Amino acid sequence: MEQNNKNNGRRLKAESKNSSEVFASCSFSSLGLHPTLCDQLKERLGFEVPTQVQAQAIPVVLSGRHVLVNAATGTGKTVAYLAPIIHLLQEYDQRIQRTDGTLGLAQIFRAFVWNMIWSRREFENFEAVFTAWSSKVYEILQKLLHRFHWIVPGYIMGGENRSKEKARLRKGVSILVATPGHLLDHLKNTSSFLHTNLRWIIFDEADRILELGYGKDIEEIINCLGTRNDKSVSKGTSAGNPKVQKQNLLLSATLNDKVNHLANISLENPVMIGLDDKMLQNVSHKHFSLESDVLDVAEESRKMFSSNEEYKLPAQLVQKYIKVPCGSRLVVLLSILKDLFEKEASQKWSTLQSETELRQIFLRCKTLRLHGNMNHEDRKTTFQMFKTEKSALLLSTDVSARGLDFPKVRCIIQYDSPGEATEYVHRVGRTARLGERGDSVLFLQPVEVDYLKDLEKHGVTLTEYPLQKLLSSFPLFRLKHQVNKFVSIEMHPWLVALQRALESFVSAELGIKHRQRTIEVVSMIKSQTPYYLVWGRSFRPVYYQPKVKKLAKDAFSSWVRAYTAHRGELKRIFMVKKLHLGHVAKSFALKEQPSIVNKSIQKHLKKRKRDDKQKVKSKKRVISKS
């Protein structure tokens, strides 16, 4: 009990320190926002004081300057741009009207993320996924505009009949939340979409828009809208109103060459705002602006943010990696969840000390799944449930890696490693939001540890998860005499027994007794702590499914296919040739490697080899010709 109190005390201390780092010591009204807007922030959103990023960005946006905001995930970027724009809109001498058309345009990209296995299908489902999650910005907008009824919010985010969108635009929308593809479509084809008075364009999640290949769309949009200060309005497209002073904002949790390029083409003498930014520490002033020509911005930013730029991560986030042989991945995952659950439960509910009590809480814990191939309604339900459940475990693909704001996520487990380092940053960014504490664990096989070097290039350093310490807390059964000796992962009786139980459960010949026992084992190890996210390519839990063996085989197949899809430099680290497919099968609780699936993978690999050879041949031909 005393220990618990001590831990809680330490935690509260850390949290209050984090809180002073996240929140500014000023009020929203001191930043120049209208009193009614400050009331709305407090009453409708519960925001008493601004976050640091809001305190820095709001006055700059109010001043009319272009802005580039680079701040860690979960630092409150959304309100940093919505609040000052609403303020500026409400203070027009003549109240704006619907007939003025769109004045503010937020291009958000909150929810769609590339996923390795289901990339194609998720791409097809993009609009629906987007609609479900991106509504966060629209919701905040609605709340803030509650007492400014003459400023009309609207959205074009797919998942909806196009004519409905058209009708909405025809009626007039003052602040529009849109995706690049849809926006471009309406810019080109919806003549009633009035945007000659457009004053603000906000590129939120800018890095993602560009990574996903929307660069061309964005350039076309910028051309159509004649952005910056309207020195040039594009040829043949709808011109802007030269009297309107344009102001563009670009927000991103990570910066790279592509973002720099977008900054180059869309921002004019921007003020750059960043938190805990080593690059900005060299500059004496809190904000700094590059008063020179826009080309200099690109040059400066190239110098500052090379392709190995450092990424911003919440300082209080505790990042660990765990090195596990492939065959033991599943049982180690479950053991970690059990440990997390017990620790969190005993810290939170210090009166609940007995195994049975902990187990009771655990049994009430919900296990949810989220992936792009689910229908819209199911995704929405999962999203809501995970938000509101006191204690839940979410198995998810990358559909939820970005922009989603789940409260109180305690731990992110990346069961499968992400691709680019930016993916890593955004996945872990779902925890430790707004100064709260958070942990992350990245699973790596011993042959994959070079991935850590890749992360280090971006200033992301992980420490090793104390797996041996964890294992020592599990029963050794017949190996009790080895109590002080080292027991390897592969030999540890707890893990071996768990693996066997899971394999028996998955295989079809199960007796009912066995089955029950397995479910119990799985129940035992399920997490109880509030909110755990587990990242995995195989989103389907292998338990509680009627055709569990088939599901496990499908998951195995998808996983291996996804592994072959790592791109560029990462192919060197995640080498499919080094995989032991028998061990991969074990990580899906399969006793044997599924043979049919293997054939299709072999076919896939052969095709890749052929393609590679072809490429080498054609290169040689080019060289010999020259």
Ligand SMILES: Nc1ncnc2c1ncn2[C@@H]1O[C@H](COP(=O)(O)OP(=O)(O)OP(=O)(O)O)[C@@H](O)[C@H]1O
């Ligand atoms: N001033 C504030 N006071 C209290 N809570 C706030 C404040 N500003 C934002 N929040 C809350 O902080 C969380 C993170 O905010 P937001 O989603 O805007 O962050 P973000 O920087 O856009 O994150 P990401 O980059 O991951 O999308 C949200 O739950 C939001 O409601």
